[in-house]
Amino acid sequence: xxxxxxxxxxxxxxxxINILIVLSNWxxxxxxxxxxxxxxxxxxxxYPLTIKQLRATKAMQSLQPKxxxxxxxxxxxNKDKLAKEQVRLYKESGVSPxxxxxxxxxxxxxxxxxxxxxxxxxAVTPEQFLGLSQYLYSWSVVYSMVPLGSTFLxxxxxxxxxxxxxxxxxxxxxxxxxxxAPAVDPKQKAQSQMMLWTMxxxxxxxxxxxxxxxxxxxxxxxxxxxxxxxxxxxxxxLAGLIAWRPSGKGKLAGRRPSIIDKLIAWGPSIRDRKYKxxxxxxxxxxxxxxxxxxxxxxxxEEGLGDEEPRDKQQxxxxxxxxxxxxxxxxxxxxxxxxRKRR
Amino acid sequence: MWIKHNKVLLGKxxxxxxxxxxxxxxxxxxxxxGQPKGWSGGTIVNGTLFLGxxxxxxxALNASDGTRLWEVTLETARTGGGFFGCAPAFTLAPxxxxxxxxxxxxxxxxxxxKIYAISWSKRAKEWKYPAGEDDYLQPIVGGPVVAGxxxxxxxxxxxxxxxxxxSGDWEWEFQTEDKxxxxxxxxxxxxxxxxFDKKLYALDIITGEEKWSEPFETEGVxxxxxxxxxxxxxxxxFDxxxxxxxxxxxxxxxxxxxxNWFWTRPVAYNNVIYAPNLDGKVYILxxxxxxxxxxxxxxxxxxxxxxxxxxxxxxxxTEEGVVYAIDTANNEKKLVDLEEKIxxxxxxxxxxxxxxxxxxxxxxxxVQTGATREFNIR
Numbered sequence: 001x002x003x004x005x006x007x008x009x010x011x012x013x014x015x016x017i018n019i020l021i022v023l024s025n026w027x028x029x030x031x032x033x034x035x036x037x038x039x040x041x042x043x044x045x046x047y048p049l050t051i052k053q054l055r056a057t058k059a060m061q062s063l064q065p066k067x068x069x070x071x072x073x074x075x076x077x078n079k080d081k082l083a084k085e086q087v088r089l090y091k092e093s094g095v096s097p098x099x100x101x102x103x104x105x106x107x108x109x110x111x112x113x114x115x116x117x118x119x120x121x122x123a124v125t126p127e128q129f130l131g132l133s134q135y136l137y138s139w140s141v142v143y144s145m146v147p148l149g150s151t152f153l154x155x156x157x158x159x160x161x162x163x164x165x166x167x168x169x170x171x172x173x174x175x176x177x178x179x180x181a182p183a184v185d186p187k188q189k190a191q192s193q194m195m196l197w198t199m200x201x202x203x204x205x206x207x208x209x210x211x212x213x214x215x216x217x218x219x220x221x222x223x224x225x226x227x228x229x230x231x232x233x234x235x236x237x238l239a240g241l242i243a244w245r246p247s248g249k250g251k252l253a254g255r256r257p258s259i260i261d262k263l264i265a266w267g268p269s270i271r272d273r274k275y276k277x278x279x280x281x282x283x284x285x286x287x288x289x290x291x292x293x294x295x296x297x298x299x300x301e302e303g304l305g306d307e308e309p310r311d312k313q314q315x316x317x318x319x320x321x322x323x324x325x326x327x328x329x330x331x332x333x334x335x336x337x338x339r340k341r342r
Numbered sequence: 343m344w345i346k347h348n349k350v351l352l353g354k355x356x357x358x359x360x361x362x363x364x365x366x367x368x369x370x371x372x373x374x375x376g377q378p379k380g381w382s383g384g385t386i387v388n389g390t391l392f393l394g395x396x397x398x399x400x401x402a403l404n405a406s407d408g409t410r411l412w413e414v415t416l417e418t419a420r421t422g423g424g425f426f427g428c429a430p431a432f433t434l435a436p437x438x439x440x441x442x443x444x445x446x447x448x449x450x451x452x453x454x455x456k457i458y459a460i461s462w463s464k465r466a467k468e469w470k471y472p473a474g475e476d477d478y479l480q481p482i483v484g485g486p487v488v489a490g491x492x493x494x495x496x497x498x499x500x501x502x503x504x505x506x507x508x509s510g511d512w513e514w515e516f517q518t519e520d521k522x523x524x525x526x527x528x529x530x531x532x533x534x535x536x537x538f539d540k541k542l543y544a545l546d547i548i549t550g551e552e553k554w555s556e557p558f559e560t561e562g563v564x565x566x567x568x569x570x571x572x573x574x575x576x577x578x579x580f581d582x583x584x585x586x587x588x589x590x591x592x593x594x595x596x597x598x599x600x601x602n603w604f605w606t607r608p609v610a611y612n613n614v615i616y617a618p619n620l621d622g623k624v625y626i627l628x629x630x631x632x633x634x635x636x637x638x639x640x641x642x643x644x645x646x647x648x649x650x651x652x653x654x655x656x657x658x659x660t661e662e663g664v665v666y667a668i669d670t671a672n673n674e675k676k677l678v679d680l681e682e683k684i685x686x687x688x689x690x691x692x693x694x695x696x697x698x699x700x701x702x703x704x705x706x707x708x709v710q711t712g713a714t715r716e717f718n719i720r
Contacts, residue, residue, distance in 0.1 A: 125378040126438055126483055126523065129565075130646055130685065133580075133603045133620045143581050143603070144561040147538065 009135075012113035013120070016042075017135045020121050021145050029145075032152025035118055035213055039220040042114050047228070049106055054232045057179065059095040111221075115214060121148060122211050124158050150213070157213035164215040169204030171222035176200065178229045178236035378453050380436030383485070383648070383687030384696055384704075387443045390462075394437025395719050396702040400450050400460055405691060408706070408717030412465045416452045439485025439495070439525060440687055444507060449493050451482035457495055457503075459510060469510035471503075479503075484525035484567070487533075489547060496522030496535050502543070504550060514550035518543065520563075525607075529570035529589065534577075536564025542577050542585075544592060554592035560585065562603070567648070571610040571629065576617075578604020584617050584625070586632055596632030600625060606648040606687075609656050612670065616656045618645035624658055626672055636672045648687040650695060652709045657695045659684040665697060667709055677712040680705055 016038065023034035043050070066089055074082035090096065123129040129147065136142050150158040176199060180192045207215040229236065382394030391405040395413070402411040416435040435452035442449050447459045447468055455478035459468040472479065480498035487494045493507045498521040504513040520538035527534045532553055533545045541557035542564055562581030569576040574595060575587045580603045586595040601621035608617035614635055615627045623638040624645065643660035650657050655667040663680040683700035690696065690709075697705045704717040 126381075127379060127685075130605065130620075133605070134644065136602075138601060140561070140581070146580060147563065 008109070008113075012109060013117055014135050014137075016113055016117035017120055017132070018137045018139070018142055020117055021136075021142050021148065022139070024148050025141050025145050029149055030152060031121070031148040031150060031157060031213065032155070032216060034148070035157075035216050036220050038117075039114065039217050040224065042110060043221060043224045046110060050225070050228055051232060054179075054229060056096065058233050059093070063089060063093060063095060115217065118213050118217055119211070121146075122150065122158050122213050123147060124211065150211075152213075152216070155212050155216075157216065158211045160208045160210060161212045161215065162208065164212050164219065165204045165207035168207045168215050168218045168222070169200040171219055171226065172203050173197070173200040174238060175222050175225050175229065178226065178233065178238050180236075378436040378438075378481075379700070380438050380453065381647075381685035381700065382437040382450075382698060383440035384689045384698060385441055385443055385448075386689065386691040386696075391696065392441045392443060392448050393698060393704065393719065394439075394441060394450055396436070398434030398436065398452070400437075400441060400448060400458070401719050402448075402462075402465075403704075403717060403719065405696075408704070408715065410719070414460050414465065414467065416450070416458055417454060417456065417470075438483045438523075440689070442486055442488050442493075444488040444493075447507065449486045449488060449507075451484070451486055451495050453481040453483065455479040455481055455497070457482060457486060457493070457505070457510075459493070459507070471505055471510045471512070473510065480521065483523040484535075487526045487528055489528045490531075492547065494526050494528070494533055494547070496524055496526060496537070498522065500537065500539070502526065502533070502535055502545060502550070504547070516543070516545055516550045516552075523565045525567040527568040527570050527575075527607075532589070534568040534570065534575055534589075536566065536568065536577060536579075538563045538565070540564060540579070540581075542568065542575070542587070542592070544575075544589075556592075558585070558587055558592045558594070566604055567607040569608050569610060569615075571615075572613075574629065576608050576610070576615055576629075578606070578608065578617060578619075580604075582619075584608065584615075584627070584632075586615075586629070595630075598625065598627055598632045598634075602644070605646045609649050609651050611651055611654070611656065616649060616658075616668065618649055618658055620644040620646060622660070624649075624656075624668065624674075626668075639666075639668060639672070639674050641666060641674070646685050647697075650688040650690045652690045652693060652695055655709055657688055657690065657707075657709060659688055659697055661685065663699065665695070665707055677707055677709065678705075678714045680714075 019041075020031075020034050020038055023037050024031050027033040027037065067086060070082055070085050070089065074085065120128065120132055120135060123132045132146065136146070150156055155161060155164065173196065176196050180196055203218060207218065379396050380394060380398075384391055384393035386392075386405050389405050390411065391403045393401050393403070395401050397415070398417070399413040399415045401413045403409060404411060416437070435454035435456070437450060437452055439451045443462070446462045448462060449457065449459050451457045456470050456472065458470045460466070461468045482495060482497050484496045488507055491507050492504045492513055494502065494504050496502050500518045500521050502516040502518070502522065504515070505511060506513055518537035518539050518541065520540075522535060522537050524536040528547060531547050533547050534542060535545070536542045540561065540563055541559050543557045544553040545551065546553055558577075560577075560579040560581050560583065562579040562583075564577060564579050566578045570589060573589045575589050575592075576584065577587065578584045582600050582602060582604070584598045584600065584604055586597070587593065588595060598617075600617075600619040600623070603620045604617065605620055606618050608615050610616075610629060613629045615625075615629050617625045617627060619625060622643050622645065623640050625638045626635045627633065628635055641658065641660045641664070643662035643664065645658055645660055647659050647661075649659075652667075654670045657665065657667050657677070658674075659665045661683055663682045663684055665677040665680065665684075666674045667677050668674045677695075680697060680699060680703070682703055684697060685700060686698040688695055688697060693709055694706050695709055697707060699705070702720050704719050706715045706717060707713070
């Protein structure tokens with residue numbers, strides 16, 4: 001157990017601590033900037049997993065109406081049948097429930113290591129400071145930089161701060177609001193509301209007592225998540241709060257869009273264009289060319305593509321949503337193996 | 343069943359996230375020790391042992407049998423609290439520096455930002471500085487030193503303070519550029535102290551003015567206490583160097599590179615410097631040249647408690663709780679494994695070395711035999 005612990009420390013915590021210190025050296029001795037840059041780097045490395053998780057979550061959300069239908073159909077009387085039908089639904093639509101959780105679990109140790117590397121480097125008490133010595137690499141720059149200056153933009157990164165706590169809570173709320181699907185069922189709605197407020201409140205309160213350096217990490221991390229979510233799933237639950245939207249349905253639809261409005265609209269337009277291009281490429285490709293499997297695009301999941309209304313969709317067999325897979329697996333021709341998609 | 347489980351997991355994914363994050367934070371936080379506890383060394387005068395406990399008390403014990411004579415609680419200060427007990431808040435006054443005794447008064451500094459003079463005969467506080475109930479300095483980590491009717495100490499506000507030893511009245515202060523955790527060393531009329539600004543200062547104890555033309559600057563923080571031996575000042579730095587300086591002008595004589603921070607004060611004996619390091623080694627150096635007399639003794643665990651000279655043995659304790667005696671032939675002998683972490687400076691009297699552990703245990707170890715007794719201060 002001790003060796004496993006040491007391995008985790010040497011693989012995650014120790015490199016992050018030393019990178020933080022070196023980054024501080026490069027970034028004009030600013031620990032605040034180092035926290036921001038390291039958070040961006042780590043979140044960048046985690047990007048594929050984050051995307052995977054967001055897409056899986058989105059896909060799961062898109063299945064909720066069908067699941068509700070199944071529940072209504074089989075209800076409490078035939079739970080085994082309900083379970084079987086749900087499995088079938090997931091299978092046919094190419095959605096794996098584990099896809100939402102596994103990427104999150106993989107990212108968790110990295111987040112915790114990043115969190116604790118910041119805590120360790122801040123080293124407020126003598127005990128923490130003494131402990132820091134055992135995590136340092138034998139680079140002279142590391143030894144000469146410690147301890148790092150704890151002031152950033154007039155903020156003492158070593159102590160709690162009310163304003164930063166509010167920003168953490170606010171960004172976390174926005175992040176939650178974007179991903180929580182609108183619920184029809186009152187019970188589900190109450191649950192969603194609880195989800196929406198619990199985390200921001202809890203983390204906001206935590207930030208009052210934890211050093212602001214950690215709060216800074218949370219703020220940056222939340223903002224990154226919001227940006228990624230925006231490009232993957234759009235504004236989600238926040239859409240109602242955005243005054244102007246490209247659809248022109250907002251409160252200020254009539255006014256001339258400002259630069260900020262255009263920037264806000266830029267993300268989804270790029271995203272939609274990309275998805276449409278991908279769909280067009282697939283449609284143009286001859287089926288014999290072997291474009292066997294195409295990944296489910298978020299646009300299709302969201303219904304952003306040029307698809308038919310669900311009630312008018314052609315029944316392609318199987319009884320459930322098949323539109324989530326743009327092109328299903330084609331039967332093999334000849335003796336060749338599947339070709340990789342280019 | 344499978345699908346049900348997954349549904350539950352999905353529905354509660356956010357809860358899982360919170361639990362894992364907070365769990366990781368809590369476990370890690372409590373392992374790493376977020377709250378200051380203190381690691382006071384002790385002083386023995388006329389058979390009475392004075393020590394700062396982790397309960398924020400100055401405790402007086404009978405040095406021979408460990409009987410508790412009396413105690414004075416410094417103060418309950420600056421209440422605060424963090425979730426999980428991991429935030430750097432405190433309610434007691436942790437004590438890091440070693441108390442010093444001068445006449446009837448025992449002087450001790452608290453992490454709460456006050457220094458106290460406690461009357462031995464009255465068993466009560468004589469004075470405290472700052473005197474106001476709600477007035478505090480920044481945390482005091484280093485210990486005080488008494489000389490010429492004044493008490494001197496460094497503070498995390500970056501200042502060296504000199505107070506009247508009898509009344510606690512302010513005499514002078516000297517500002518450095520960063521916090522001070524080092525205990526001052528006084529030799530003649532000069533006070534030597536290191537600062538987090540990476541400099542070692544030599545100050546006149548009467549006026550507080552600098553005695554060197556400029557402070558000696560290193561590449562790392564100085565948190566250790568200087569050793570003055572034979573007109574030379576020995577000081578370790580976080581840049582991993584141990585420096586020998588001319589005590590008169592602060593000119594470097596030699597330097598020695600180790601593998602980690604020098605946190606403790608070295609010990610000198612027979613023209614040899616014994617310098618423990620956080621790399622787990624004790625370096626044995628020629629005091630004049632800085633050359634290694636013999637290969638460093640590897641104790642296998644960082645040494646953060648200052649060693650002590652007992653007879654002709656240097657007694658060193660590792661963080662892991664093992665106490666060693668190094669004789670003049672540079673052979674180490676394991677005295678005892680206390681199996682409790684040790685950060686506090688060792689102190690000795692009559693062939694017995696006293697060890698204050700991280701669990702607030704106090705042990706008396708016979709240097710000749712290794713026989714160990716535990717005194718109850720908890």
